[in-house]
Amino acid sequence: MSTLRIGILGTGRIGALHAELLRHEVDGIHPEAVYDISPVAGEVGARLGIPVAAPPTTYSTTHPSMRWRSVPAPTPTLTS
Numbered sequence: 210m211s212t213l214r215i216g217i218l219g220t221g222r223i224g225a226l227h228a229e230l231l232r233h234e235v236d237g238i239h240p241e242a243v244y245d246i247s248p249v250a251g252e253v254g255a256r257l258g259i260p261v262a263a264p265p266t267t268y269s270t271t272h273p274s275m276r277w278r279s280v281p282a283p284t285p286t287l288t289s
Contacts, residue, residue, distance in 0.1 A: 213239070220253040221249070233257075243261055
């Protein structure tokens with residue numbers, strides 16, 4: 210099985226949960242990097258062993274290994 214390398218943009222409550230699940234619970238997924246405008250990205254990355262990326266406008270759109278991005282959003286923004 211090939212590995213899907215992803216980036217996680219946003220490491221708030223939902224993003225951190227996605228990062229943890231994708232890192233430890235889903236076979237065939239490798240979180241390549243996390244990013245957030247908040248310093249919490251460093252905490253999430255350190256806890257899960259995932260590098261913290263440069264701003265997504267430069268990293269996630271150009272990094273050759275990134276094939277998919279997870280952009281967690283709070284529930285109210287999804288139901289509005």
